[in-house]
Amino acid sequence: MNSVVARLAALSGPGASVVARLGAREVVARISAHLRRLFGMPDYHLYVEHQDRCHPGAPVLSEKEFVRSELERKYAGCGGRCC
Numbered sequence: 001m002n003s004v005v006a007r008l009a010a011l012s013g014p015g016a017s018v019v020a021r022l023g024a025r026e027v028v029a030r031i032s033a034h035l036r037r038l039f040g041m042p043d044y045h046l047y048v049e050h051q052d053r054c055h056p057g058a059p060v061l062s063e064k065e066f067v068r069s070e071l072e073r074k075y076a077g078c079g080g081r082c083c
Contacts, residue, residue, distance in 0.1 A: 040074060047061075
């Protein structure tokens with residue numbers, strides 16, 4: 001990951017302003033989170049941040065419970081089969 005961060009920090013052109021504004025590590029974190037969502041992988045850290053920001057005081061699932069609930073939600077309408 002450090003090599004990716006170094007490459008992002010050395011960017012010039014339109015991408016350089018995004019990296020300068022957010023920082024290379026934040027850009028890598030956002031790209032990683034986007035790819036996880038794109039492929040349907042649950043992101044526990046985003047869930048915890050959302051719970052803290054939007055539902056303060058509400059119970060937060062453990063990471064294992066969160067992943068299980070996300071997988072159940074994802075496959076609930078198709079009987080557990082993808083095809």
